[in-house]
Amino acid sequence: MRGATADPADLRTDLRADLRADLRANAAVLSGGEVLADYLHGRAADFLRGLRLYGESGADTEAAAEAARSLRGAARRIGGTLHTYRPLLDGGWADQVRTELGWLSGTLALEHACAARAGRLLGALARLSGPLPQARTEAQLPPGPLGPPGPAYAPPSNPPPSNPPPSSPAAPDRTLTMGASRAGALLERQLTLARTRAHSATLQALGSSRFHAVADAVAVLASEVPLTAAAEAPAGEVLAGPAEAAERRLRDAVATLPLTRAAHPYNADALIHGLAAAAAGEAQDAPWHQVRHLLRLHRYAEEVRSAGSLPDPAPIAAGRTLDHHRDAAEAASAAANAARTPRIAPATAYALGVLHADQRHEVEAARFAFQQVWQKATVTTR
Amino acid sequence: MRGATADPADLRTDLRADLRADLRANAAVLSGGEVLADYLHGRAADFLRGLRLYGESGADTEAAAEAARSLRGAARRIGGTLHTYRPLLDGGWADQVRTELGWLSGTLALEHACAARAGRLLGALARLSGPLPQARTEAQLPPGPLGPPGPAYAPPSNPPPSNPPPSSPAAPDRTLTMGASRAGALLERQLTLARTRAHSATLQALGSSRFHAVADAVAVLASEVPLTAAAEAPAGEVLAGPAEAAERRLRDAVATLPLTRAAHPYNADALIHGLAAAAAGEAQDAPWHQVRHLLRLHRYAEEVRSAGSLPDPAPIAAGRTLDHHRDAAEAASAAANAARTPRIAPATAYALGVLHADQRHEVEAARFAFQQVWQKATVTTR
Numbered sequence: 001m002r003g004a005t006a007d008p009a010d011l012r013t014d015l016r017a018d019l020r021a022d023l024r025a026n027a028a029v030l031s032g033g034e035v036l037a038d039y040l041h042g043r044a045a046d047f048l049r050g051l052r053l054y055g056e057s058g059a060d061t062e063a064a065a066e067a068a069r070s071l072r073g074a075a076r077r078i079g080g081t082l083h084t085y086r087p088l089l090d091g092g093w094a095d096q097v098r099t100e101l102g103w104l105s106g107t108l109a110l111e112h113a114c115a116a117r118a119g120r121l122l123g124a125l126a127r128l129s130g131p132l133p134q135a136r137t138e139a140q141l142p143p144g145p146l147g148p149p150g151p152a153y154a155p156p157s158n159p160p161p162s163n164p165p166p167s168s169p170a171a172p173d174r175t176l177t178m179g180a181s182r183a184g185a186l187l188e189r190q191l192t193l194a195r196t197r198a199h200s201a202t203l204q205a206l207g208s209s210r211f212h213a214v215a216d217a218v219a220v221l222a223s224e225v226p227l228t229a230a231a232e233a234p235a236g237e238v239l240a241g242p243a244e245a246a247e248r249r250l251r252d253a254v255a256t257l258p259l260t261r262a263a264h265p266y267n268a269d270a271l272i273h274g275l276a277a278a279a280a281g282e283a284q285d286a287p288w289h290q291v292r293h294l295l296r297l298h299r300y301a302e303e304v305r306s307a308g309s310l311p312d313p314a315p316i317a318a319g320r321t322l323d324h325h326r327d328a329a330e331a332a333s334a335a336a337n338a339a340r341t342p343r344i345a346p347a348t349a350y351a352l353g354v355l356h357a358d359q360r361h362e363v364e365a366a367r368f369a370f371q372q373v374w375q376k377a378t379v380t381t382r
Numbered sequence: 383m384r385g386a387t388a389d390p391a392d393l394r395t396d397l398r399a400d401l402r403a404d405l406r407a408n409a410a411v412l413s414g415g416e417v418l419a420d421y422l423h424g425r426a427a428d429f430l431r432g433l434r435l436y437g438e439s440g441a442d443t444e445a446a447a448e449a450a451r452s453l454r455g456a457a458r459r460i461g462g463t464l465h466t467y468r469p470l471l472d473g474g475w476a477d478q479v480r481t482e483l484g485w486l487s488g489t490l491a492l493e494h495a496c497a498a499r500a501g502r503l504l505g506a507l508a509r510l511s512g513p514l515p516q517a518r519t520e521a522q523l524p525p526g527p528l529g530p531p532g533p534a535y536a537p538p539s540n541p542p543p544s545n546p547p548p549s550s551p552a553a554p555d556r557t558l559t560m561g562a563s564r565a566g567a568l569l570e571r572q573l574t575l576a577r578t579r580a581h582s583a584t585l586q587a588l589g590s591s592r593f594h595a596v597a598d599a600v601a602v603l604a605s606e607v608p609l610t611a612a613a614e615a616p617a618g619e620v621l622a623g624p625a626e627a628a629e630r631r632l633r634d635a636v637a638t639l640p641l642t643r644a645a646h647p648y649n650a651d652a653l654i655h656g657l658a659a660a661a662a663g664e665a666q667d668a669p670w671h672q673v674r675h676l677l678r679l680h681r682y683a684e685e686v687r688s689a690g691s692l693p694d695p696a697p698i699a700a701g702r703t704l705d706h707h708r709d710a711a712e713a714a715s716a717a718a719n720a721a722r723t724p725r726i727a728p729a730t731a732y733a734l735g736v737l738h739a740d741q742r743h744e745v746e747a748a749r750f751a752f753q754q755v756w757q758k759a760t761v762t763t764r
Contacts, residue, residue, distance in 0.1 A: 125657070127650070127654060128653055128654070128656055128657040129655065129656075129657035130654070130662075170658075170659035170660070170661035170662045170665045171659055171661070172659050173659045173661075175722065176657050176659065177658055179657065180657040180658070265647030265750060266647060266648075266746065266747030266750060268509070268743065268744075271509075271510055271736070272512070273510070273511065273512040273552070274511075274736065275507070275511035275558050275559070275561065275562040276510075276511040276512040276552075276555065276558060277552035278552070278555045278558060279552035279553070279555075280512075280552045282552070339728065339732045340557065344728050346721065346726050346728055346730070347721075349728035349735065350731040350734060350735040350738075352732060352735065353731065353733060353734065353735020353736040353737075353738070354656065354657060354736070354739045355735075356732075356735070356736060357735070357738075357740055358650070358653055358739055361739070361743055362648075365647070365648030365650075368647060
């Protein structure tokens, strides 16, 4: 799968390792275009390497998942850079490539998201129901098309159980365990189906002429970047404007978030109106998702400017809390959707209701965590 | 209803107001028995006044609820004092009166608890579902036998909405609102029935010869207390031992609580194993309920020693968090029990699952709040 273009990219990467040290040392005298091109070259090489590894992975589902992850990461970074630094690039070309990269990373992300969601929901059910009878454990998620649970399957991050509650001596309740077991089986069925569909969509996308056109555009990026005349000015001058605009957009979006409220643990906001409208959660989550998106653009914009030096850990930590926020919100929706399956038993619906509320609670916990990370970062940097 | 014994008690109360100032001024020279008897006289007078007001309240359900509250408070304080200061009292007599007062305050508490639980659950449903269609509002809790919602109906204490989330523009979802509406109607039916039964039980208890025997014992307490010879020693000497033992029992019980864990907001402990066994919650809540009980005994023991001076606010605040803990735990159980009603719709069961989880989160929130109050009190007093 496009192996012919991948090898030269690897060669270029090796050569570029030495060059980058020079780039950093000479940042003051380099042009904006040179710094930008170097970053895009690197990410394009990552993209092509990811593509080659995905093609070579064959039956090794773990390797395929890893390759897809690096493909997605490279596609997001290229797209983000084309967006933020558009004034220094051929605008029409940048917009077109960005749209196509967005389509590609969106398609790739879907399969990963289905797998992660199944892992998160079955993990939460296990936490809520403890060890269940044999019938339940047999129903555990089988390794899907993208391999067995990887890091994406990690249970939601909770503080370490420094003082864990004693395991309950209470006898298992047949109705409750039955409900939890059936809810797990139902979710698994629905999410495995979604995952299989997403996998087919990925394979179909990677074989399409649309994909070949994107890959060609990225292969060109690995050697040359269509810059404007403005990009010839020193990097310190021309990169600052776009990067600061990205940071400003982020700060403005964060300013609209109810952070004072989020700082009060257990404010019960994430569940508000959750029994009135399925979209109530989506409506209140949207500004947080937007901040997550702008935080990424800000991070990538800084990656370009810092030319490979150690990244600021604060935006990464803040981004992680908003990844949890997004994952928990989508898991909560999946639980609510499963509860709409016709003819389910009341015990199954009850378990899905508990699960939905549990995940909305994780949404609230993620907002609390974001607020803490953000406040700390703001205090440190200002 | 026993009005004949209530009037002398009122007279005594008036006379005692002046005496108490002297008591405080002369605490060093008073005997333990004198201080103890003064406290018990006061609470017995409260008890008899509450009883008279309850008898006089007639159709005024608000006055009846207020009278029942003061009756319960007096019964708990007398019982707690007989327990803590038992070494200074005729032990057999103290145990017998305490058992009977426990029966009485337990019976009175049931009706109040049913009303408060309905208020809490319907309040939570309203928060979760927002304004519902007309059918829902018609189904609001009618004034029960103990009157319209009083302070006990206050919604769970959340931080002030300094930055309230924007009200969701999402359109109401018929399945969800139907589920919430039916869940509300079901809970209301079940809790109104329980409340009516509890009210009948209260009336029956107050007309029983068993009750007349308790009231007679309390009437005797209003004038004389059967003290032992040990009670003749100075108050400072003989009251300290029992009071400190009560405090030690409290501290020992608090030491067994998972406070380090509770200090991490959103630890999701309160829901753990909640889908495996109905009793899982009860098992993990028990040590907290026990601390609530010991905290009350400690507070009453200090009330005796302080002879009416301003009480320490910390145990009161801590006790309030554990009252919320207990109320939320019982509300969560009621939601889970309602979900076991045969032939309910899946949407109703789903809403009850969300409600159950919401109340278990309130349980967790109350533990967090207790931990904060306790830590602060410990830092201040040590």
